[in-house]
Amino acid sequence: MRHIISIRDMDRGEIDAILDETERIQEGRYDPHSLSGKILALLFFEPSTRTRMSFESAMARLGGTSITVGSVEATSIAKGETLADTIRVVSGYADAIVLRHPREGAARLASEFASVPVINAGDGAGQHPSQTLLDLYTIRQSMPLDNIDVGLLGDLRYGRTVHSLASALGLYRVRLHIISPEGLELPPALTTELREQGMEVIEHSSVEEALPLLDVLYVTRIQRERFPDAESYFNVAASYRITPDLISSKAKQHLVILHPLPRLEEIDPGVDSLRSARYFLQAKNGVPVRMAMLGRVIP
Ligand code: NCD
Numbered sequence: 494m495r496h497i498i499s500i501r502d503m504d505r506g507e508i509d510a511i512l513d514e515t516e517r518i519q520e521g522r523y524d525p526h527s528l529s530g531k532i533l534a535l536l537f538f539e540p541s542t543r544t545r546m547s548f549e550s551a552m553a554r555l556g557g558t559s560i561t562v563g564s565v566e567a568t569s570i571a572k573g574e575t576l577a578d579t580i581r582v583v584s585g586y587a588d589a590i591v592l593r594h595p596r597e598g599a600a601r602l603a604s605e606f607a608s609v610p611v612i613n614a615g616d617g618a619g620q621h622p623s624q625t626l627l628d629l630y631t632i633r634q635s636m637p638l639d640n641i642d643v644g645l646l647g648d649l650r651y652g653r654t655v656h657s658l659a660s661a662l663g664l665y666r667v668r669l670h671i672i673s674p675e676g677l678e679l680p681p682a683l684t685t686e687l688r689e690q691g692m693e694v695i696e697h698s699s700v701e702e703a704l705p706l707l708d709v710l711y712v713t714r715i716q717r718e719r720f721p722d723a724e725s726y727f728n729v730a731a732s733y734r735i736t737p738d739l740i741s742s743k744a745k746q747h748l749v750i751l752h753p754l755p756r757l758e759e760i761d762p763g764v765d766s767l768r769s770a771r772y773f774l775q776a777k778n779g780v781p782v783r784m785a786m787l788g789r790v791i792p
Pocket of ligand 1: 621713
């Protein structure tokens, strides 16, 4: 049984195979009935628009069905049921489970109790592997994943998308530029691990400094829900913003700007119409990438 819990469980061969399959799917080369009769359970204990709907859309495009619960308040979790018991039960209703949970490690725990494959759709500040696969896919649409400079901007401490993405980029020949408000740096253990793997990781004090070097700029919002209190959030909120002027004065012509979304103040809407802005395309790529993932894990 194949779970997808962390991008760190995958090697480059496996990631490339999923991206190649995504490309075939996008060209229309897939069987729209391949998951007919199969059921996917979506268990989302945190808000989601893209991840949840694109998994549903992916399942429907392969002929399968999705089941879900309206909200945590509407489930037995609200009565005090453990995650382990919920997962054991839902395993009996579906052929795979997609789980989003506020606690880091929840998906790994769930996989120990599940009798069907579990896909991690975000575990607290931990990992978000399906997002990373669609991030890599979107980069690969514009340039090879080798010998490029990728900048990560924003909340690198609590952002699970950047944790997953940084680990995945460690498998490719990528120079990583990190730019974050004070106190929201990439976890030191991750930075050390990436450097030990041979990755060049360069810290910058401002986006202006990093921008001229970059082929890809990956922007993230500050993860307000993971802050211990409102004050520490307001100290860093709105401390960086990408504007059309900044892009035209500092960026390379071919820069690709990505964002996992939702976007708050960190990208000026004026950037949306620039050729560099690829974040809505990136969100759209979530469907074929998740089709490729579902095709792999559902027996
Ligand atoms: C991200 C997440 O949930 O981690 N959203 C997403 O899945 N596209 C990013 C975020 O919430 O900031």
